[in-house]
Amino acid sequence: MGFFGLFRNDNKKQNNDYRKATYEKGPFMIKCPFCFKKFKTEQVAFRASHSEKGDPEYEKAVDELLNEYNKRIGKGVYGEINPIIKVEGLPESNKIRVDKVLIEVKDKYDTNTSERLCPYCHNELPITSGRGPSKIISVVGASQVGKSVYMTTLLHVLERYTGERIDASLIAGSSAYNDEIRENQERIFDKNIMLDPTPKQHMEPLIENLKFKNDKIPPLTLIFYDVPGEGMTDRGYIDKHGDHIKNSDGIIFLIDPLQMKALRKKISLANKEFKGDFTEKYQEPKDIIVYLFENFISKQSNEKTNIPTAIVVTKSDMLKNLNDEEYIGSNSNIFKNYEHGKFFNLNEYENIDGEVRKFLGKVDGAFKGAMDTYFGITGYFAVSSLGCNPQNLKIDSSTNISPIRVDEPFLWLLYQMNYLDGGRE
Template identity: 45%
Template sequence: MGIFDFFKSKQKTVRPEFFDIVCPFCFEKYSPDKAVFRAAHYKEDDEEFQLQEDENLNAYRAKFDLGPLPDMEAVIYPERIPDEYKKYVDGVLVEVVDRYGIASKKRLCPSCHNELPLTAGKVPGNIISIIGASQVGKSVYMTSLIHTLQNFTANNFNAACLPVSVEVSRRFRELYEDPIYDRGELLTSTRKTAKQEPLMFQFKFKDESKDPVTLVFFDVAGEGMVERDYLDIFAAHIKNSSGMMFLVDPLQMRTIRNKISIRREDAPGDFTSKYDEPREVIISLFENFIGNQEKGKTDIPTAVVLTKSDTLKVLCGDDYIKENSNIFYNAAHKGTFDLTEFENINGEVKRFIDKVDRAFTDAMEVHFTNTAYFAVSALGSDPVDQKIQGTVSPVRVDEPFLWLLYRLKVIEGSRAK
């Protein structure tokens, strides 16, 4: 019996469960054994191993108006490789050896040929989608959330939140974190024509008996959320999400927009019809994927997140909101998800939105079966002239995320004694 045969025989009895992969680029879903590999070398005199165009990868790039890449190493299909030249880790094929005796470890999505993260298939991969119309502050919220998870929340749950690669770490720091936290600058809006590179992190517990969770944050351009052609590209991403954060700007709601515009005499005419109504995003989602689900509903856990909650302070004293509202105060969840705190904020935000945009909550109830309501401030104050005033002080930004982990049974919930 050879070493590979021994390894395979052991797998029959102790092989750990593997997890389906959802590609964090094209969002196709498949089992790990469907992944393909990028050759680690090329041979000019071998047509199969020559440098060549990768049509699948270039087709993916063309969706984002990016030019084709130069010829690259060949794609290796594992079904053509004898079993004794395959290596498995945690039940997942992670390496193949080609006929030249050279190992290939770079796994690719079989559909778009982008490189898969090392953890794909080995641990649960949960895509957390951040959706919402233009102007709601999705990129700023995502930045504040990841920063908070890394520096505070993970420690509260005896865990660590780490990027899956040095490249992801660098991109997050340079494009998102440094502008906000070091330079006090707001981020520019995500462009529809920009390549939507996902930001992948792993929420890993120090208790090794708990599976780590791979988190894929996908920053969809807001104006595309109400355009059918754009959403056609991302329907698979939303459909295969484990959870969604549906961001809603109070200024999208006409009642609140008019109230704040009157109160804020320092910024007359600043709030205009450029804001898409939240329910228009729901209609667009229905056209692209919810309408094809059973009974026209989706059971994906969806956190409705009222952003820029600090702007609501000007409404205190009206019937809409009280000065001592939970919305304006942070809540720390430590070790477990505080269900009492959650029920308070969920009820308060739901009642608030019911008052100012009942058509939106009615639409949510018609098409979503698993929802909760939250209010967050990614910065803690309202920027002036695209500049952040003072220290960035997020309020409740991690609460919607923790609720999603609770609904996904990654963390437990409890009530204060």
């Protein structure tokens, strides 16, 4: 299976065929999904699974590093909790490794613990940390753009359909993440109810594991951050919680057609059955770029970021009723679902990318111009998370929820990160 071109350096624009993949061997450097520091696998800390009164090393204590991190992001602090085990003081026979990665230790009380921590902030690390690469993907966009719904349907499609097509499997990074994902998916796909907006509070990552059937390919830890829309335009909030954006390996930038003044009234008239909020309260897409520029782009060389960024027009089903060929053709490919298989189809991508670039150039030239100026690696997409319009936060129970092209931006990011080969039919 040579379609996952890990760590390749070939020119993607001329990638017209399959390539035999080469794979980096572990153990891998760990990137903490919370404080974003990098360190070797042997530097991980462990939290003891018990405490012992009278033993200074194993008594419960306040974890200053963890509380310092929690204070910084506005999260509650802990009182005394189980201590940190000093790994360097343990004999080698007490250290358990898998794939050369230290995953568990047996303390001096002959008790095992596998709760691995970042040595810099003492947050618990994903189970697969060190056994494969980690990639941070930030999902950004204004309020009401549909980030949480998009993430829910994206994971639904990746887990149930896309994974099999690319010979891989996506599962939640822990039972807690699995419960959160399952609850959101049941709400949409089983109960036909929309999700509540992401609250503006401290942000927790959503961690997923992508494992390939080919054992030669190391597992990939995916760390998703969904930024609340209200937080995107709050300088103080971004200063406190936005570190993950500048540390991203990929960005998914969602924009809502209703954010575009040129389309807002037309969409309102064309989608008469939609009873959502068509007020003037929508933020402009360019507003989000301003806050990203203030936060980190302005500090980059040439005031441009080279983090691969997928610009995604959401709710594309709304555009089908415009009947205005000036903006988008009624037979456009953006309304037709497409399934990328064992390689990322560059012909299909280039068609969609060209259509959406042309569309945005007409309806919001200022936004597209800013993207071309401040973002060095971009791909343009259009998706519909549901394939239909909800009314009053409910989805018509007679409607078949059919996401359209929701996995395409994610697969493009995998391609840009050299985890998925490109090809042409």
